[in-house]
Amino acid sequence: MKKNITGYLYFYIHFIVEVVCFFYLTRVNSESLIVWLIPFIYDGVAFVPQSIIGYISDKYPKINMGIIGTILLLITYLLYGLTNVSVFITLILLCLGNAFLHVAGAETTLKTSGGRLAPSAIFVAGGSFGVITGRVLATTSISPLIFLLPLLTLIPMVLLADSYKTSKDNCKNFNYVNKKRNPYIVVLIAFIVVIVRGYLGYGIPTSWNKTVVENIIFFCTMGLGKALGGILSDKIGIRKVAILSTLLAIPFLCAGDNIMIVSIIGVMFFSMTMSITLGIVVSSLKQTPGLAFGITTIGLFLGTVPIFFIKLSQDINIILIIVISIMCSIALGWVLKEDKK
Amino acid sequence: MRNVFSPVFIVGNELLFYIFLFSMALIILLTFIFVIKEIKKK
Numbered sequence: 142m143k144k145n146i147t148g149y150l151y152f153y154i155h156f157i158v159e160v161v162c163f164f165y166l167t168r169v170n171s172e173s174l175i176v177w178l179i180p181f182i183y184d185g186v187a188f189v190p191q192s193i194i195g196y197i198s199d200k201y202p203k204i205n206m207g208i209i210g211t212i213l214l215l216i217t218y219l220l221y222g223l224t225n226v227s228v229f230i231t232l233i234l235l236c237l238g239n240a241f242l243h244v245a246g247a248e249t250t251l252k253t254s255g256g257r258l259a260p261s262a263i264f265v266a267g268g269s270f271g272v273i274t275g276r277v278l279a280t281t282s283i284s285p286l287i288f289l290l291p292l293l294t295l296i297p298m299v300l301l302a303d304s305y306k307t308s309k310d311n312c313k314n315f316n317y318v319n320k321k322r323n324p325y326i327v328v329l330i331a332f333i334v335v336i337v338r339g340y341l342g343y344g345i346p347t348s349w350n351k352t353v354v355e356n357i358i359f360f361c362t363m364g365l366g367k368a369l370g371g372i373l374s375d376k377i378g379i380r381k382v383a384i385l386s387t388l389l390a391i392p393f394l395c396a397g398d399n400i401m402i403v404s405i406i407g408v409m410f411f412s413m414t415m416s417i418t419l420g421i422v423v424s425s426l427k428q429t430p431g432l433a434f435g436i437t438t439i440g441l442f443l444g445t446v447p448i449f450f451i452k453l454s455q456d457i458n459i460i461l462i463i464v465i466s467i468m469c470s471i472a473l474g475w476v477l478k479e480d481k482k
Numbered sequence: 483m484r485n486v487f488s489p490v491f492i493v494g495n496e497l498l499f500y501i502f503l504f505s506m507a508l509i510i511l512l513t514f515i516f517v518i519k520e521i522k523k524k
Contacts, residue, residue: 182502185502185506186502189506189509189510190509192509192510192512192513192516193509193512193513196513196516324521324524325518325521328517328521425521426517426520426521428520428523429516429520432513432516432517432520435513436513436517439509439510439513442506443510
């Protein structure tokens with residue numbers, strides 16, 4: 142039996158997807174009169190429909206969402222690079238391409254993982270590295286058409302990842318949730334945890350983060366944390382990782398405002414929860430992993446909505462980090478079943 | 483500069499923005515209907 146490398150394949154695919162998305166967003170937004178509108182529409186159209194696309198993918202697994210997503214991104218870049226078509230057309234196409242590829246990544250890594258979290262966590266981690274790479278490249282003078290080449294490489298990568306799928310693939314081995322808990326409450330708690338963590342992610346005090354290099358370090362640490370969350374959960378148990386990472390993040394995040402090394406340790410712990418909440422939702426919706434993934438992306442969108450309209454003071458952010466982290470830790474401990482190891 | 487946001491969009495087509503918000507709300511509602519349906523199935 143060949144070793145499952147779908148997580149690494151989708152790490153690359155996710156990386157390229159975020160590079161092209163954030164290259165486009167940074168370039169277009171720098172020309173926009175309303176700073177918040179394009180990122181807001183992007184968050185909405187890229188994140189929210191993933192639940193419906195995922196549900197369609199669950200019901201009709203023969204539809205190749207990865208290839209559809211790649212084609213949409215190729216069309217976006219051809220239109221953006223060669224024509225002067227309205228930004229809203231290319232923005233919607235870009236968002237949908239992003240959404241289709243995310244669903245493909247989630248479905249493939251979850252279904253072929255045999256109940257392990259690491260593949261999907263590695264897939265998710267690729268995005269953080271892509272976001273910062275796209276932003277940095279957007280500040281250079283390179284042509285958007287250059288990105289057609291990495292986009293074309295996604296086609297063989299998606300097909301290669303698909304070769305790991307079998308008709309027997311499923312998510313039956315995702316059994317992270319305490320069976321005594323009501324599944325509706327479980328999904329609701331995971332959803333709320335994603336929302337509040339999504340919001341807190343933007344409130345982390347990082348006065349140290351001023352230069353491009355520091356920003357790169359910040360995003361890379363975030364990516365590393367997301368991947369480690371899944372890898373450690375498989376090694377030492379998801380419940381331990383969920384409770385410890387949520388609580389350990391608090392002192393580092395609160396004390397790291399001006400000290401980079403302290404702050405990034407906190408960011409790493411903070412980011413570990415991402416794959417854990419995904420594992421919880423998939424455990425409750427084993428037949429529909431695409432829909433389960435979509436729940437978490439809707440949560441992320443709802444978590445980011447307030448940042449477009451509300452700005453809280455640093456002190457309130459720190460209080461929120463402490464209170465919400467403790468509450469999340471208790472909630473995750475209640476939802477997750479005891480680790481075997 | 484590209485014509486990213488013509489005043490027409492900002493002033494005249496606010497309706498489009500509300501349609502966008504309504505669509506997002508509708509998809510979220512649909513998602514929860516599907517989730518309830520799938521959990522019931524188990």
